[in-house]
Amino acid sequence: MSILVRSDIPVLVQGITGKEGTFHAQKMQGYGTRIVAGVTPGKGGDWVLDEKIPVFDTVRTAIEATGAEASVIFVPADRAADAMFEAIDAGLQFIFCVTEGIPMQDMMRVKRYLATSDTQLVGPNSPGLLSPGKVKLGIIPGEIAQPGNIGVISRSGTLTYEIVNEIRKAGGGVSTCIGIGGDPILGMGFVELLEMFEDDPETEKILMVGEIGGRFEEDAVKFISQHVTKPTYAFIVGKSAPEGRRMGHAGAIIEKRAGSAAYKIDLIKNAGIRLASSIEEIPALLLKS
Amino acid sequence: MRILEYQSKRIFSQYGIPIPKGRVAINAIIADHIYEELKSDVVIKAQVLTGGRGKAGGIRLAKSAEQVEELTNEILSMSIKGLPVKKILVEEAVRIDQEYFIAITTDKDEGVPVLMASKYGGVDIEEIVKGNHNALFSMPIEPLVGLREFQVRSAALAIELPKQLWHDFEDIVLNLWNLYRENDAENVEINPLVISEGNRLIALDAKVTIDDNAIYRHPELSEFFDMEEEDRMEYMAKKYGLSYVKLEGNIGCMVNGAGLAMATLDLLADNGGQPANFLDIGGGANAEKVASGLKIILEDERVKVILINIFGGITRCDEVARGILNVMEEKHCTLPVVIRLAGTNSSQGLALLQSSGFIAAENIADAVKLSVKASKGKKR
Incomplete structure (x- = not known):
């Protein structure tokens, strides 16, 4: 089973009638994910994905009609916070927010509202979750990974694809791969997911890509030292990044020493976590032991 | 995005935060005119987006028309930390009896705004904290509740503000909060807030940083984004919706995804190469976006070799290839170009690029090694 969600979880897609929403809903469905509904305000009553999936105006009505338990959000940045509020308010168990570029103050309020609920949020600016051969929520390409025993957590998208693909080419496989998102203010951090990987019988090793x-990596290192018994590996990018400049991800900016790659790499080494110094090195490091 | 002091002060005054009288000038004639208007000694302040202006001689007191002219010309010919001074702010000089530091900033790790205050104003906040950890008052603000009056009173108490000024202080700080909240600021700062003649509180300096992700909903602020202050390439990139950061080297890089782009730069550095830039074309980029990214790199005269590293997920490699071909034909580029395409439609992409003289790399490691070699060797 995947961590976080079960393989047959019924999923709705917020923003399903948009270009990205339609494309990725199709891909998820093709991978075997149970897409049961779409939500686009004003498009309620339409049918999408070969006229087989109903579209609703609100998340609540979609849940009532289909029993959806998770949402994947592709709503544009200016309305994404509202989409998350709606999903939390409707009592969904899981939200995966793919949207990038959400204003920070919007996200602060979402995060505080989230804390009053039982909903678990992954993202925003997350590629989502892929449990090879089982379920895919988000945009991680299905063909890059095969089933296996490595749990992967990351803050990025394509870098994760690259790594997981290299692992596959070297004969390794992945239990669950999940991107927490490239923004500074996120739902779940590394720590919550590390805990799940530690408890997941299908995961034998864990790779963290930071x-x-x-402070996500710093919190993770503390948690790993105290609570994780499975072999854990790490890879950190941004060694060559200048201070004070935002490197693509809104969260990837060195504002104090604690944010630098050197600081994080030191913490990781001192905690005895195995560190890969390049992408090339990762498969060998993970597969030899 | 940071905005200049005079722009920040314009927003301050819209929010009723008291500032010294003054105006912006671009030459000595205008500066002199403002001096005549103000009928007092003036402070001439360089308008550049960096700290340490005072130390660099960019903030000066002028007591006569001659001094105004002289100092204006001097400051307008300076560069501070590499930034040429193009504008100055000419303000009435106000008496300073006491200086404080006040800010509302964003704690990104906790996801909340924070009210900060110190009785040691007028110096760099880093210096305040370094000297004495108790010198800085700091209190988180609940995002769903907003800044409350009691928090402002707690700050006033902590910085030992005279009680007869508490009411004015409350107005200023609550207005500062409204400014932060309504303009999607990341940081708003008054350093120093001073007690001046007649026991008045005045904001002598003003710093406002707006969240880049929220600029779209503040069209009224767009006039403040001074493109002259930005690097031309960074400006172009922003226009095309790309993430670009200029670096020091000679290898022009184009990658899809921020994480992969950082990994590529790191690997270049590990192999003795020097990236000229960070450029993330994002997910799902089409031929047009790829072309714009490549054009930005070609604008950069320092670039000796171009490295393109694409892992197609949502991005289709054949689209990328089409974008590259279009630009190369249009611009008659003679630079060596190392291309690594993997993932979605990579074989179609590579087929399109075949026989067009690009250096194809198998994987990211090869791509980096080939680029570094090309950046150091003689031209092909």
Whole structure:
């Protein structure tokens, strides 16, 4: 089973009638994910994906009609916070927010509202979750990974694809791969997911792909030292990034020493976590032991 | 995005935060005119987006028309930390009895705004904290509730503000909060807030940083985004919706995805190469976006070799190839170009690029090694 969600979880897609929403809903469905509904305000009553999936105006009505338990959000940045509020308010168990570029103050309020609920949020600016051969929520290409025993957590998209693909080419496989998102203010961090990987019988090793900015890696290292018994590996990017400049991801900016790659790499080494120094090195490091 | 002091002060005054009288000038004639208007000694302040202006001689007191002219010309010919001074702010000089530091900033790790205050204003905040950890008052603001009056009173108490000024202080800080909230600011800062003649509180300096992600909903601020202050390439990139950061080297890089782009730069550095830039074309980029990215790199005269690293997920490699071909034909590029395409439609992409003289790389490691070699060797 995947961590976080079960393989047959019924999923709705917020923003399903948009270009990206339609494309990725199709891809998820093709991978075997149970897409049961779409939500686009004003498009309720339409049918999409070969006229087989109903579209609703609100998340609540979609849940009532289909029993959806998770949402994947492709709503544009200016309305994404509202989409998350709606999903939380409707009591969905899981939200995966793919949208990038959400204003920070919007996200602060979403995060506080989230804390009053039982909903678990992944993202925003997340590629989502892929449990090879089982379920895919988000935009991670299905063909890059095969089933296996490595749990992967990351702050980025394509870098994760690259790594998982290299692992596959070297004969390795992945239990679940999940991107927490490239923004500074996120739902779940590394820690919550590390805990799940530690408890997941299908995961035997864990790879954390981190980057500059924020405290996610620091919190993770603390947690790993105290609570994770499975072999854990790490890779950190942004060694060559200049201070004070935002490197693509809104969260990837060195604002104080603690945000730099060097600081994070030191923490990781001192905690005895195995560190890969390049992408090339990762498969060998993970597969030899 | 940071905006200049005079722009920040314009927003301050819209929010009723008291500032010294003054105006912006671009030459000595206008500066002199403002001096005549103000009928007092003036402070001439360089308008550049960096700290340390005072130390660099970019903030000066002028007591006569001659001094105004002289200092204006001097400051307008300076560069501070590499930034040429193009504008100055001419303000009435106000008496300073006491200086404080006040800010509302964003704690990104906790996801909340924070009210900060110190009785040691007028110096760099880093210096304040370094000297004495108790010197800085700091209190998180609940995003769903907003800044409350009691928090402002707690700050006033902590910085030992005279009680007869508490009411004015409350107005200023609550207005600062409204400014932060309504303009999607990341940081708003008054350093120093001073007690001046007649026991008045005045904001002598003003710093406002707006969240880049929220600029779209503040069209009224767009006039403040001074493109002259930005690097031309960075400006172009922003226009096309690309993420670009200028670096020091000679290898022009174009990658899809921020994480992969950082990994590529790191690997270049590990192999002795020097990237000229960070450029993330994002997910799902089409031929047009690829072309714009490549054009930006070609604008950069320092670039000796171009490295394109694409892992197609949502991005289709044949689209990328089409974009590259269009630009190369249009611009008659003679630079060596190392291309690595993987993932979605990579074989179609590579087929399109075949026989067009590009250096194709198998994987990211090869791509980096080939680029570094080309950046150091003689031209092909």
